[in-house]
Amino acid sequence: MTTRAARALSRPFRLGRLTVPNRITMSPMTRSHSPGGIPGEDVAAYYARRAAAGVGLIITEGTYVGHPSAGEDAAVPRFHGEEQLAGWSRVADAVHAAGGRIVPQLWHIGMVREPGKPPFESALPMGPSGLTLAGTDGGGHAMTRTDIDQVIGAFAQAAADAERIGFDGVEIHGAHGYLIDQFLWPFTNRRTDRYGGDPVARTRFATEIVEAVRQKVSWDFPVIFRFSQWKGYNFDARLADTPDELEAVLTPIADAGVSAFHASTRRFWEPAFEGSDLSLAAWAKKLTGKAAITVGSVGLNGDLTADSAEPAGLERLVEGLERDDFDLVAVGRALLADPGWARKVLDGRADGFVPFTKEAEKTLY
Numbered sequence: 121m122t123t124r125a126a127r128a129l130s131r132p133f134r135l136g137r138l139t140v141p142n143r144i145t146m147s148p149m150t151r152s153h154s155p156g157g158i159p160g161e162d163v164a165a166y167y168a169r170r171a172a173a174g175v176g177l178i179i180t181e182g183t184y185v186g187h188p189s190a191g192e193d194a195a196v197p198r199f200h201g202e203e204q205l206a207g208w209s210r211v212a213d214a215v216h217a218a219g220g221r222i223v224p225q226l227w228h229i230g231m232v233r234e235p236g237k238p239p240f241e242s243a244l245p246m247g248p249s250g251l252t253l254a255g256t257d258g259g260g261h262a263m264t265r266t267d268i269d270q271v272i273g274a275f276a277q278a279a280a281d282a283e284r285i286g287f288d289g290v291e292i293h294g295a296h297g298y299l300i301d302q303f304l305w306p307f308t309n310r311r312t313d314r315y316g317g318d319p320v321a322r323t324r325f326a327t328e329i330v331e332a333v334r335q336k337v338s339w340d341f342p343v344i345f346r347f348s349q350w351k352g353y354n355f356d357a358r359l360a361d362t363p364d365e366l367e368a369v370l371t372p373i374a375d376a377g378v379s380a381f382h383a384s385t386r387r388f389w390e391p392a393f394e395g396s397d398l399s400l401a402a403w404a405k406k407l408t409g410k411a412a413i414t415v416g417s418v419g420l421n422g423d424l425t426a427d428s429a430e431p432a433g434l435e436r437l438v439e440g441l442e443r444d445d446f447d448l449v450a451v452g453r454a455l456l457a458d459p460g461w462a463r464k465v466l467d468g469r470a471d472g473f474v475p476f477t478k479e480a481e482k483t484l485y
Contacts, residue, residue, distance in 0.1 A: 157198035171220025188243035230299030289342030297351030
């Protein structure tokens with residue numbers, strides 16, 4: 121049985137040189153299942169299983185770029201080092217063999233890092249002004265120009281390595297209060313140099329990362345930029361209160377060479393601003409002309425703060441696709457609970473969806 125959702129989601133989409141076979145994307149979700157930062161056979165099987173079940177594009181869990189302060193968990197995969205990259209190459213091969221496409225999410229957590237944590241215990245947290253998301257001293261420091269140059273170089277090298285070992289693009293993590301977002305957000309960016317001040321100046325760090333990545337990869341290699349209004353532990357935070365303010369943030373990043381914006385929200389259908397029913401992804405597409413990925417409680421009736429969620433209809437999602445509000449749809453928890461979710465949607469078998477619970481999330485990999 122072909123359903124309206126199946127028809128809308130089964131259409132291919134072109135992103136740079138990449139043709140995604142359908143509109144379903146797997147959202148990046150941190151797992152801490154890679155001891156030593158090395159993704160193993162279980163990681164390859166985890167992603168390949170979803171690709172084989174119809175997910176068109178997989179965005180991996182966040183992977184630490186090659187900078188000592190990028191992360192704080194030895195079991196989160198890294199996107200630098202010979203063994204780590206060899207592991208990721210096997211992951212990409214497995215996904216491709218299953219018929220999918222895959223991009224790594226490149227990540228630096230900035231001042232979210234706690235001092236003394238692995239994988240590099242001596243590395244101090246760093247951010248634009250040395251402030252945590254709560255506005256307090258986090259035991260780190262404000263980044264120097266040398267720090268900034270080193271982190272930009274780490275993102276660019278990771279992107280180059282991704283193309284070299286066979287990935288289909290990259291996603292730059294600029295959301296949720298991590299390092300890049302700390303520069304974008306005035307609450308954590310109090311700098312008075314060229315990397316702080318007005319909204320455009322606060323985008324400079326992000327734009328220089330995108331520019332450096334573009335210099336290291338092929339001109340048509342897809343580069344996705346993930347952004348959000350909300351931050352970790354602060355769901356009410358906002359980068360922009362109006363479409364004009366959002367345009368000031370996104371336009372320089374788009375002009376630097378982004379292929380698509382991944383607009384992270386808790387509920388994809390909610391309007392981003394008063395006076396319009398457009399979602400954050402729809403505004404990103406309208407303001408920049410770039411492709412947009414929507415995300416947030418797709419296929420579920422509870423947002424990411426819920427302990428459990430039941431399957432929900434896809435009517436609002438389909439309406440957004442048919443209006444061309446966004447181009448791709450990122451699915452997270454529904455794909456954790458049910459690796460076959462995409463195939464069921466594409467085959468019109470929505471009645472077979474599996475509910476999501478926080479307890480189930482720990483085992484369904």
